[in-house]
Amino acid sequence: MRRLSIYTLLSAGLLVSICFSLASGAMRIPIKEVIDTLTHNLGFTLFGNSDHGINQSVIMMIRLPRTLLGILVGAALGISGAAIQGIFRNPLAEPGLVGISAGASLMAVLIIAFETFLFSCLSQLLGYYLLAFGAFAGAGITAMLVYNLSKVNGQANVPTMLLAGIAINAMAGALTGLVTYLADEQKLRSITFWMMGSLGGATWQNVGCLFPFVGIAVFGLPFLAKGLNLFAIGENQVELIGLNPRRIKILVVVMATMAVGASVAVSGIIGFIGLLIPHLTRLIGSVDHRFVLPVSALMGALVLTVADLVSRLIVQPIELPIGVVTALMGSPVFLYILIKDKKKLVN
Amino acid sequence: MLRVESITYKLNKRLLLKDISFSIRPGEMVALLGSNGAGKSTLMRLLSGERKPDSGRIMLYGDDLRDYKRKILATKRAYLQQHNPVTMAFSVKEVVMMGRYGFKGLPSAKNDETAVLETMELCGLLDFADRSMLSLSGGEQQRVHLARVLTQLWDNPDAVLLLDEPTNNMDLQFQHQTLSIAAAMAKKGYMIIVVLHDVNLAAQYASRLIILKDGRKWWDGTPAQVLTPQHIYTAFGIHAQAYTDQSSLKTVIVPKEIKLDAAKFNSNLQAAEQPIYNLANTSIDELATI
Numbered sequence: 001m002r003r004l005s006i007y008t009l010l011s012a013g014l015l016v017s018i019c020f021s022l023a024s025g026a027m028r029i030p031i032k033e034v035i036d037t038l039t040h041n042l043g044f045t046l047f048g049n050s051d052h053g054i055n056q057s058v059i060m061m062i063r064l065p066r067t068l069l070g071i072l073v074g075a076a077l078g079i080s081g082a083a084i085q086g087i088f089r090n091p092l093a094e095p096g097l098v099g100i101s102a103g104a105s106l107m108a109v110l111i112i113a114f115e116t117f118l119f120s121c122l123s124q125l126l127g128y129y130l131l132a133f134g135a136f137a138g139a140g141i142t143a144m145l146v147y148n149l150s151k152v153n154g155q156a157n158v159p160t161m162l163l164a165g166i167a168i169n170a171m172a173g174a175l176t177g178l179v180t181y182l183a184d185e186q187k188l189r190s191i192t193f194w195m196m197g198s199l200g201g202a203t204w205q206n207v208g209c210l211f212p213f214v215g216i217a218v219f220g221l222p223f224l225a226k227g228l229n230l231f232a233i234g235e236n237q238v239e240l241i242g243l244n245p246r247r248i249k250i251l252v253v254v255m256a257t258m259a260v261g262a263s264v265a266v267s268g269i270i271g272f273i274g275l276l277i278p279h280l281t282r283l284i285g286s287v288d289h290r291f292v293l294p295v296s297a298l299m300g301a302l303v304l305t306v307a308d309l310v311s312r313l314i315v316q317p318i319e320l321p322i323g324v325v326t327a328l329m330g331s332p333v334f335l336y337i338l339i340k341d342k343k344k345l346v347n
Numbered sequence: 348m349l350r351v352e353s354i355t356y357k358l359n360k361r362l363l364l365k366d367i368s369f370s371i372r373p374g375e376m377v378a379l380l381g382s383n384g385a386g387k388s389t390l391m392r393l394l395s396g397e398r399k400p401d402s403g404r405i406m407l408y409g410d411d412l413r414d415y416k417r418k419i420l421a422t423k424r425a426y427l428q429q430h431n432p433v434t435m436a437f438s439v440k441e442v443v444m445m446g447r448y449g450f451k452g453l454p455s456a457k458n459d460e461t462a463v464l465e466t467m468e469l470c471g472l473l474d475f476a477d478r479s480m481l482s483l484s485g486g487e488q489q490r491v492h493l494a495r496v497l498t499q500l501w502d503n504p505d506a507v508l509l510l511d512e513p514t515n516n517m518d519l520q521f522q523h524q525t526l527s528i529a530a531a532m533a534k535k536g537y538m539i540i541v542v543l544h545d546v547n548l549a550a551q552y553a554s555r556l557i558i559l560k561d562g563r564k565w566w567d568g569t570p571a572q573v574l575t576p577q578h579i580y581t582a583f584g585i586h587a588q589a590y591t592d593q594s595s596l597k598t599v600i601v602p603k604e605i606k607l608d609a610a611k612f613n614s615n616l617q618a619a620e621q622p623i624y625n626l627a628n629t630s631i632d633e634l635a636t637i
Contacts, residue, residue, distance in 0.1 A: 229445060230445055233431060236395075236428075237431075237445075240426050241421050287436050
């Protein structure tokens with residue numbers, strides 16, 4: 001019952017924030033017109049008048065893709081964070097912290113910097129897919145690296161995991177810096193965009209490119225929820241209870257890194273969502289992954305939509321990088337977890 | 348039945364188990380005894396499939412454990428480990444329910460709810476059902492995991508239940524409750540193998556004892572056959588007397604107290620200590636100065 005009301009509340013919140021996101025910005029558009037435009041484009045008319053000219057173009061060409069991108073990226077980061085924390089058996093394992101995002105961004109930067117030499121013949125859409133797959137590969141490699149580095153007697157060891165994350169973040173950062181030096185003026189601009197983390201580059205094209213990557217994770221990961229629950233009582237118990245731990249681990253890592261990698265490819269590193277969202281979900285509901293995974297996706301979408309709204313409105317007309325907003329919201333939560341679980345982290 | 352055929356296991360060139368063979372019939376409850384490092388837990392890890400023997404094999408109803416399908420094996424064998432750390436705040440009931448996670452689609456899946464409730468009642472957990480695992484004491488957590496492995500096998504009396512020091516951290520009542528549950532399961536036909544440190548607890552509840560020493564099987568038999576003062580001294584290095592309790596006819600072991608000479612005990616403290624006077628050799632005059 002409680003779970004149902006959480007779902008309802010979050011969905012309602014998401015709908016409201018979508019409407020606000022479409023209505024607000026440099027040019028204010030009345031909510032009624034927003035709803036009108038949306039319903040008209042879905043094929044039916046609610047208020048009779050459906051021609052809003054320039055407003056309609058602003059919504060359909062600029063704001064809707066951006067909002068959808070925020071929803072996809074938020075859902076991807078939320079659900080991947082929850083799944084990766086489940087595999088690592090630890091609430092601190094976040095894609096940004098353990099280096100998965102850094103690995104993805106390094107690959108993305110490499111591809112941007114060298115694409116002219118290697119893939120000049122590719123069309124733009126294919127280029128986006130290449131970027132997404134490259135980022136996915138970077139994310140997957142770092143995830144496996146960190147997991148295997150931090151595994152002691154079959155269980156992820158937390159201090160080692162965090163230290164490995166620091167090392168990988170530093171290494172990826174250094175290599176990214178190196179690549180930036182080698183890149184020319186125009187490449188430099190696109191690379192800088194990736195490093196900041198922003199939803200500003202949203203187009204229908206990259207929304208369409210991101211959708212399958214995130215869709216597979218959001219619909220696939222909840223099927224592994226029971227297996228992730230079993231990881232909480234130990235990797236060898238998964239096998240004894242009759243599920244295949246290797247298969248679960250590989251599927252989780254592949255789907256989570258696919259979503260994170262593709263998100264990083266289109267929007268750069270947006271920190272703390274993967275950490276903050278699953279933790280909030282566990283606080284309000286339960287730690288059962290059958291609940292945590294879908295709700296983290298929903299809440300991630302909601303929070304990122306709101307964060308994007310804040311980043312656009314707070315210092316108008318300048319747009320704050322969204323990473324700044326999520327870090328402002330996320331780091332206090334991170335500190336709270338650290339203080340609360342300080343003793344547990346030591347042993 | 349379960350047949351262990353001459354298994355040997357090495358870890359980093361150290362021989363941990365050497366040529367161990369025994370078999371267990373349905374309805375038997377076997378306790379594994381031995382000093383620290385004798386190989387009890389290693390043997391349990393091999394039986395649970397966590398480690399593979401270097402030579403020899405383990406047969407369950409005529410088939411090698413390695414040839415079983417994972418899902419089938421999960422209905423025929425459960426393993427309670429010594430340490431079961433839970434890192435997330437799962438509720439007690441959900442952890443017990445995890446024992447049934449592998450049964451989706453199997454006919455026994457419809458009995459999930461009864462299995463969970465009955466095992467939780469047996470382990471005294473009904474009042475804890477919605478509590479978080481992280482809020483429980485070590486002994487209470489151990490009871491939750493016991494309920495979980497019982498739940499896993501609740502429909503299959505031809506299964507093997509492996510318990511590695513199940514009474515760890517438990518209070519006196521639940522040490523006995525746990526072993527009486529195991530004994531009752533054996534009566535229903537289950538095969539029980541339990542590692543214990545308390546020899547008297549083993550003699551009270553198990554129908555058969557196996558003593559390991561240095562990775563080999565030394566004795567195997569009823570408590571009265573196995574628990575003699577000589578055997579206890581060889582296996583554990585402590586003198587003990589063995590009695591037969593007149594009312595229950597169970598074997599009872601009373602170890603002899605170990606006495607340490609406090610004077611030779613801590614050389615760091617010796618220098619600072621008062622000189623020890625031998626009164627017999629001290630004259631009256633000297634005594635007056637003390």
